[in-house]
Amino acid sequence: xxxxxxxxxxxxxxxxxxxxxxxxxxxxxxxxxxxxxxxxxxxxxxxxxxxxxxxxxxxxxxxxxxxxxxxxxxxxxxxxxxxxxxxxxxxxxxxxxxxxxxxxxxxxxxxxxxxxxxxxxxxxxxxxxxxxxxxxxxxxxxxxxxxxxxxxxxxxxxxxxxxxxxxxxxxxxxxxxxxxxxxxxxxxxxxxxxxxxxxxxxxxx
Numbered sequence: 001x002x003x004x005x006x007x008x009x010x011x012x013x014x015x016x017x018x019x020x021x022x023x024x025x026x027x028x029x030x031x032x033x034x035x036x037x038x039x040x041x042x043x044x045x046x047x048x049x050x051x052x053x054x055x056x057x058x059x060x061x062x063x064x065x066x067x068x069x070x071x072x073x074x075x076x077x078x079x080x081x082x083x084x085x086x087x088x089x090x091x092x093x094x095x096x097x098x099x100x101x102x103x104x105x106x107x108x109x110x111x112x113x114x115x116x117x118x119x120x121x122x123x124x125x126x127x128x129x130x131x132x133x134x135x136x137x138x139x140x141x142x143x144x145x146x147x148x149x150x151x152x153x154x155x156x157x158x159x160x161x162x163x164x165x166x167x168x169x170x171x172x173x174x175x176x177x178x179x180x181x182x183x184x185x186x187x188x189x190x191x192x193x194x195x196x197x198x199x200x201x202x203x204x205x
């Protein structure tokens with residue numbers, strides 16, 4: 001009886017043999033179902049050993065039934081997966097979906113002043129704008145109107161009036177012909193008289 005008891009105690013102290021399973025799968029995004037590449041896979045039940053999925057999101061690692069596996073990637077929420085404690089076959093596949101991580105950042109207001117002292121200096125030297133009455137008087141002054149008349153382009157009414165005046169003048173003068181002074185004999189005679197009078201004055205002097 002003592003020998004049998006010792007054998008039973010020795011058998012309990014021996015570690016139980018663990019079954020090895022080939023754990024494979026593909027990691028995708030929960031929102032778009034696109035593969036997530038290079039995800040870090042950590043087996044928390046085996047001293048935190050780490051693996052990595054390939055660029056297509058595929059992974060294949062050796063685990064034991066009941067192991068806890070964590071999938072983590074930059075920009076995604078880490079997902080913990082506990083394998084079934086009983087796996088009949090030597091391989092186990094799963095489609096792992098991880099959720100994108102949304103990070104809300106605080107709003108930042110950028111000011112043009114580096115320090116509070118610089119802001120105080122700029123505020124004290126700031127010129128206060130005139131009221132509405134002062135602005136209206138300044139914009140309606142003769143100097144302001146003359147300056148705007150030289151720089152502002154004509155509006156549609158001014159262009160329409162100008163075109164109307166041009167068309168009216170052309171219509172009224174359609175039957176009038178401008179005479180050429182080179183074809184006017186009276187103009188030639190007057191020119192000759194001026195030339196002769198000038199030569200006569202030179203000869204007398």
